[in-house]
Structures are given as C-alpha cells and as structure tokens.
Amino acid sequence: MKILKQRVTFKSISGMVLLLLVFSVIISVIGIRGFTDALLNQYSDNAFHTARVAAAVVDGDRIDEYWESGGETETYRAVWDSLSRLCNSSSATFVYVIEPDLTDYAHIRFLFSTINRNSHYTVYDFGYLRETTNDEYRQKYRALYEGTSTQELVIRNRGYIETDAHITAMIPLKNSGGKVVGIICVQQQLDTLMQARNTYLRRVVIAFISLALLVIAGQSLYLHHALLRPLKLISEEATRFSEENLTTGRKLQEIVRSQDEIGQLAASIDHMEEQIQRNVENLTRVTAEKERIGAELSLATRIQYAMMPQTFPAFPGRSELDIYAIMDPAKEVGGDFYDFFLVDNDHLGLVMADVSGKGVPAALFMMASKIILQSCAMLGQYPAEILTNVNQAICSNNKEEMFVTAWVGILELSTGRLTAANAGHEYPVLMPPGGDFALYKDKHGLVIGAMNDAKYREYELQLEPGTKLFLYTDGVPEATDADNRLFGKERMLTALNTARDKAPQEILRTLRAAVDGFVQDAEQFDDLTMLCLEYRGPKEAGR
Amino acid sequence: MLNIQKTLENGKALFALEGRLDTTTAPELEKELRDSIDGVSALTLDFTDLEYISSAGLRVLLAVQKIMNKQGEMKVSHVNETIMEIFEVTGFSDILSIE
Known part of the structure; x- marks a missing residue:
C-alpha cells in the first residue's frame, strides 16, 4: 500500500507539475515578447525625439566651423552646452554627433559628445577617433549618408540579462543644401526594460513554485482522501474477509x-x-x-x-463341512450377498446372489431378497420353489426394474446330496475329490425380478466326501485392470487350482490375492463376493 | 465409454451401441431410449460393436423390453460371444429376441 501510494501520488503530481512548468514557460515568453516590443517602441520614439531636438541645436551649415574650432570656440561651446542640457533633461544617456570616414565607414570621429550625469559613461574628447563598433553600425552610417534612409535604430539587448543593453537612434545632420554632414546619435539605456523583465521572470518563477507546491499539497491531499484512503479501507477489508x-x-x-x-x-x-x-x-x-x-x-x-454370517468357523460342532466366505463391496454398501444357514439338523442352505446396480438401492433390494430367500428356505422349500416364490414376491413390487441373480442350493449333510437351482447367476465351480476346480454348467433360469411368470428348474448333484464347491459373483471374473482387461474365468480357475488342496479359507485368500495382483491400482468397479464349501462326508458314528 | 448411434424412421428405431454397457454408461442409454421410443413399434439394438454388458446394462434391456412388449417388438442383433454367454447365464436369452 505504501508503494502504491507513492507511485500513484508521484505519477499524478509530476504530470501536473510538468504541465504547470510548460504553461509557465509559455506565459514568460509571451509576456516578455509583448512588453519588450512595447517598451522598445516607446524608447525608440523618445530617442528619435531627442535626436530631432538635437538636430535643431546643431547647425549643419556651420559644421566646418565646429570642426575647425578644436572644441574651444564660443560657438562650439554654446552648441555643446545645449546638447548637454538636452541629454540631461531627457532620458538619454549619451547624445553625440559623429562623422564617419566616408571611404569604408570603418572609423568614426566625435564632433560633439555629451553624457547624462547620472550615467557611468565618460565623454569622448573633441575629435576622438575610434573604430566603428560593428558591421551593423557601419551599414547604417552608410545608409544615412547615402540618403537611402532618414533614420536608423540599433538595438543591443541580446542576452536578456545584459546590464548595458541599449538602443541607439541615429538621424542624419544635413546642411541647408540637403547634404549629410554628420550623424546625430542618441543612446538610450534599456536598464528599466531589463529590470522589469527580470522582475517579471522572477515573479513567474515564484508563481510557478508556489503553484507547484500548492498542486503537490492539494493533489496529495485529494488523492489521499478520494483514492488512497478508500483503497486502503477496501484492501484492509479484503484482507480481513479472506482471513475471517x-x-x-x-x-x-x-x-x-x-x-x-x-x-x-x-x-x-x-x-x-x-x-x-x-x-x-x-x-x-x-x-x-x-x-x-x-x-x-x-x-x-x-x-x-x-x-451375513461372518463367524468362522461357522459350524464348529459339525465335522461334515468346512465353509468360508468373503464380501468386499465396491462402494460403501454393495448389492452382492452370500448366505448359509442350517435349515434343520441335516440340511444346509446356501445362497450366492447379485443385485443389479450398486450402492444404497442395490443394498436395500439385496436385504429384501435375502430375507425372502431365507424365509422360503426355512419353510423347507426346495431351490426351484424358493426361486419361483422369491421371483413372484419381488416382481409384485418392482417399480425400479431391478433384478437379482441367485444360486440357491440345499445340501443334505448326511448323504452329500445337493439340490440347486440357478436364477441367472454365474456357473458354480466344483472340485471333485482329487480333481481340479471346473465350471459346472448348470441349467439356467431367468434372473429374479424380471418376469413374473419365470420358471425355475432344479438339479441334483451327489457330492463325494472331499468335494469342494466354489460360488462367486461376476465381480470376480469381471475384475478389471487399468487396461480394461477382465480377470476372466480362466485365471479364476487357475488361481483356485493352485490352492485346491487347502482349506476353503486359504483357497479364497489365494484367489483374492490373484485378483488383487491382476487389478493392481485400478478402481474396483464391482463387489467381490465368494464362498467356498468343502464337503467332508457324513458324520461317522461315534465321532 | 459408450457411443450410441440413433436412427429413427417411420416408427422404427435402430440403436447401434459401441463400447461398454456398464454401471457408468447404462443410465445414459436408458435416458436415450426412454426419450425416443414413444410410439416406436419396432426397436432394434445393434450390438455389433458392444464389448461388454453388466447387470446395470441388463436392467436397461429388461426395462425397455417391458415397454416394447406393450407397444411392439424389440430385437437385439449381432450379439458377440461374450455377451451371448452373459445372456445365457442370466436367462435373458429366454426373454430377448436375439438375431
């Protein structure tokens, strides 16, 4: 703010002061020209008047007599006295009569020479001979003698503070025959003019300085009040606001x-x-x-x-099976779910499902589906019947056109008989004892929630002791890396097989690590949900 | 990314899809379809350049299929193997008319 103030003030004031200076110079020049011309006219009029009076005093016909007098005769003295009186009574400093040499006008001889007693000049003696001051005088003497002009004026005021600036008015002295016999000169000092000019200049300078000071003070004051103070207030307010x-x-x-x-x-x-x-x-x-x-x-x-059941081992008292499951939602809440529960002492219900869409809507839909599915299963229904009932319940109030894919199975623990039905869900993966994990291409029905009259068929599988069942949602094979490549079922099966002899928990951990290694830093788009069941065979008597 | 090429003529509509129909792009297709199929009696979805369809995409197909059931017919054409497998797994092959 300090710097801004200085800059704005300086720029604004220096401009005005410069303007003022230019104005002052113009005023000075115009003023000096004007009154110099006027005063010079006045001075020259006076000087010529004095010269003409002098011409009446000096008799052109007696010029030779004057010259011959040697400056001593009565006649000469009388004329000299008259000229001297004229000089002292007028404002002239010097009244003199000369005769130049007529060959080249390079020298002049003084016939009469009188001075004003107030001046510091001294008179030239009678007959004093000196060089003509300069060419201007010489030309003017010649002009007067040759009759090309009747009066001449020399102005010597170059250099405006010249103290002995003067004008010389010159008229010819003629005899009665009209012949020029000498030149009457009247010198008038220009000191009054010079003084007046200096005074004028001094006043202009003083006026300029005072005005400049006034402008500086006034402008600073104005700038401060009209511009800088409000700007400072605004700046302070902006700073305050940015902090508070x-x-x-x-x-x-x-x-x-x-x-x-x-x-x-x-x-x-x-x-x-x-x-x-x-x-x-x-x-x-x-x-x-x-x-x-x-x-x-x-x-x-x-x-x-x-x-979802999350306590593992899930059934500590049951030696017939080992089960493990994980669910990892893509957003805060997901639409995938798994479920397993004992319907009765000998039947285990298994569910793997995926609701279309993500987030809260999917999660709400998932809750409803899960509860209906489990309720139907707990009523002792079999998979096809469960899916049919769930489908009808969901379709009756499905304005959002959402749907669920679901795989439902009921495993009879005492025999290893698995009854299952698939409503548009991924193929389950089975590993027979000693074999490899492989897709089990089961019969598919339509997803739940699509059509009210969808029919579901169920199938049966006999699980031998040691069989492993892997259930998952499409988030696993469709996990995507940064280059948009899918993890795929091949990689899924390969990962499962590397851990096929391990317990379900270890198998899922291996698969999860394989998916993470494939996806790396890419964002997880879909829920990752998987479940692995190992059927170990019926409970042996006595165990 | 999903590009939708729309052709409407005499109550027939052709939507050619290119790219991926998933959670991010499905709402876009759903809006386009809902905005244009008023009074359309024959809708064809061309899947020639569609690489992938997710459950969100299936949901759009289901919703449109339900609308078209009331006002005409809907066909899905040039379905690639990956998507065909998805249709079969989800049972959509039973309700969609696929060419």
Whole structure:
C-alpha cells in the first residue's frame, strides 16, 4: 500500500507539475515578447525625439566651423552646452554627433559628445577617433549618408540579462543644401526594460513554485482522501474477509461513501463478500449433510455385513463341512450377498446372489431378497420353489426394474446330496475329490425380478466326501485392470487350482490375492463376493 | 465409454451401441431410449460393436423390453460371444429376441 501510494501520488503530481512548468514557460515568453516590443517602441520614439531636438541645436551649415574650432570656440561651446542640457533633461544617456570616414565607414570621429550625469559613461574628447563598433553600425552610417534612409535604430539587448543593453537612434545632420554632414546619435539605456523583465521572470518563477507546491499539497491531499484512503479501507477489508470469511454488519460502501468508481469497487466487494459467505454457508451445510450421509452409509454397511454370517468357523460342532466366505463391496454398501444357514439338523442352505446396480438401492433390494430367500428356505422349500416364490414376491413390487441373480442350493449333510437351482447367476465351480476346480454348467433360469411368470428348474448333484464347491459373483471374473482387461474365468480357475488342496479359507485368500495382483491400482468397479464349501462326508458314528 | 448411434424412421428405431454397457454408461442409454421410443413399434439394438454388458446394462434391456412388449417388438442383433454367454447365464436369452 505504501508503494502504491507513492507511485500513484508521484505519477499524478509530476504530470501536473510538468504541465504547470510548460504553461509557465509559455506565459514568460509571451509576456516578455509583448512588453519588450512595447517598451522598445516607446524608447525608440523618445530617442528619435531627442535626436530631432538635437538636430535643431546643431547647425549643419556651420559644421566646418565646429570642426575647425578644436572644441574651444564660443560657438562650439554654446552648441555643446545645449546638447548637454538636452541629454540631461531627457532620458538619454549619451547624445553625440559623429562623422564617419566616408571611404569604408570603418572609423568614426566625435564632433560633439555629451553624457547624462547620472550615467557611468565618460565623454569622448573633441575629435576622438575610434573604430566603428560593428558591421551593423557601419551599414547604417552608410545608409544615412547615402540618403537611402532618414533614420536608423540599433538595438543591443541580446542576452536578456545584459546590464548595458541599449538602443541607439541615429538621424542624419544635413546642411541647408540637403547634404549629410554628420550623424546625430542618441543612446538610450534599456536598464528599466531589463529590470522589469527580470522582475517579471522572477515573479513567474515564484508563481510557478508556489503553484507547484500548492498542486503537490492539494493533489496529495485529494488523492489521499478520494483514492488512497478508500483503497486502503477496501484492501484492509479484503484482507480481513479472506482471513475471517465473515461479513461485518457495516458495508464497505457505507464506510467509503463515494459514488465514483471507487464506490462501485466497494459495492462490488460488498456483493462478492455476500456471495462468498452464502457459498461458504451452503458448502458448510452440504458438507455436514454429506458427513451425515457418510455416517449413515457406514452404519448401513455394518448392518449389511451383520446380515451375513461372518463367524468362522461357522459350524464348529459339525465335522461334515468346512465353509468360508468373503464380501468386499465396491462402494460403501454393495448389492452382492452370500448366505448359509442350517435349515434343520441335516440340511444346509446356501445362497450366492447379485443385485443389479450398486450402492444404497442395490443394498436395500439385496436385504429384501435375502430375507425372502431365507424365509422360503426355512419353510423347507426346495431351490426351484424358493426361486419361483422369491421371483413372484419381488416382481409384485418392482417399480425400479431391478433384478437379482441367485444360486440357491440345499445340501443334505448326511448323504452329500445337493439340490440347486440357478436364477441367472454365474456357473458354480466344483472340485471333485482329487480333481481340479471346473465350471459346472448348470441349467439356467431367468434372473429374479424380471418376469413374473419365470420358471425355475432344479438339479441334483451327489457330492463325494472331499468335494469342494466354489460360488462367486461376476465381480470376480469381471475384475478389471487399468487396461480394461477382465480377470476372466480362466485365471479364476487357475488361481483356485493352485490352492485346491487347502482349506476353503486359504483357497479364497489365494484367489483374492490373484485378483488383487491382476487389478493392481485400478478402481474396483464391482463387489467381490465368494464362498467356498468343502464337503467332508457324513458324520461317522461315534465321532 | 459408450457411443450410441440413433436412427429413427417411420416408427422404427435402430440403436447401434459401441463400447461398454456398464454401471457408468447404462443410465445414459436408458435416458436415450426412454426419450425416443414413444410410439416406436419396432426397436432394434445393434450390438455389433458392444464389448461388454453388466447387470446395470441388463436392467436397461429388461426395462425397455417391458415397454416394447406393450407397444411392439424389440430385437437385439449381432450379439458377440461374450455377451451371448452373459445372456445365457442370466436367462435373458429366454426373454430377448436375439438375431
């Protein structure tokens, strides 16, 4: 702000001072020209008048007598006295009569020479001979003698502060025959003119300096009040606002109180502050809302997890099976789910399902599907019947056109008989004892929720002790890496087979590591859900 | 990424899809379809350049199929092997008319 103030003030003031200076110079030149011309006219009129009076005193017919007098005769003295009186009574400093040499006018001889007693000059003696001062005089003497002019004026005032600036008025002295016999010269000092000029210049300079000082003071004061003070206020307010982000009760416009551009700037800043504050308030509210939603989502996630069996080993008392499952949602809550539960002492219900879509809508739909599925199973229904009933229940109120793919199985633990039905879900993967994991291409029905009258068929499998069953959702084979390549079922089966002799938990961990290694840093688009069951055979008597 | 080429003529509509029909692109197709199929009696979805369809994409097909059941017919053409397998696994091959 300090620097700005200095710069703005300096620029604005220096411009005005320069203008003032130019103006002063112009005024001086015009003024000096004007009164120099006027005064010179006045002076020359006076000088010529004196010269003409002198011409009446000196008798041109007696010029030779004067010359011959040697400056001593009565006649000569009388004329000299008259000229001297004339000189002293007029404003002239020097009244003299000369005769130049007529060959080249290079020398002049003084016939009469009188001075004003107030001047510092001394008279030239009678007959004093000296060189003509310069060419200008010489030409003018010649002009007078040759009759080409009747009066001549020499002005010597070059250099405006010259102290002995003067004019010399010259007229010819003629005899009665009209012949030029000498030149009468009257010298008039220009000291009054010079003094007046110097005084004038001094006054202009003083006026310029005073005006300049006045301009500097006035402009600084004006700038300070009209520009810099409001700018400082605005700048301080902007700084304050950027730190506090709160408008004060008092508007900047009221503090600055100006209608000009500065006032408009203040109004704009007021407006900007209000907008920013409004936005900040909005943002705060939205953020709070977002945090609330986030908190509720994480609660929903916990509830969703709690809906799925997660305690492993799941059935510590049952030697017939080992089971492990994981669910890893892509967003906070997912649409995949697995479920397993004992329908009765000898029947294990198994569910793997995937709701279309992601996030909260999918999760809500998943909850409903899961509860209906389990309820039907707990009623002792078999997979095809369960799916048919669930489909009808879901279709009766499915305005969002969502659907669920589901694989449902009921395993009879005492015999290893698996009854299953598939509603549009991925093929299950089976590993017979001592064999490899392979897709089991079962019969497929339509996804749940698509058509009210969809029919489902079930199939039976006999699991030998040592058989492993792997269930999953499409998030596993469709896991995508950064180059948009799919993990695929081949890689899935390969990963499963590398751990085929391990327990279900280890098998799932191996597969999960393989998926992570493939996907690397790419974003997980779909839920990853998998379940592995190992059927170990019926409970032996006595165990 | 999903590119949708739309041709409408005399109550017949052809939608040629290119790219992936998944969670991110499905809403876009759904909007396009819902905006244009009013009064359309024959809708064809050309899957020549469609690489992949996810469950969100299937949902759109199902919704459109239900609308078209009421006002005409809908066909899905040039389905590649990957997508055909998805249709079979999900049972969609039973409800869609695939050419």
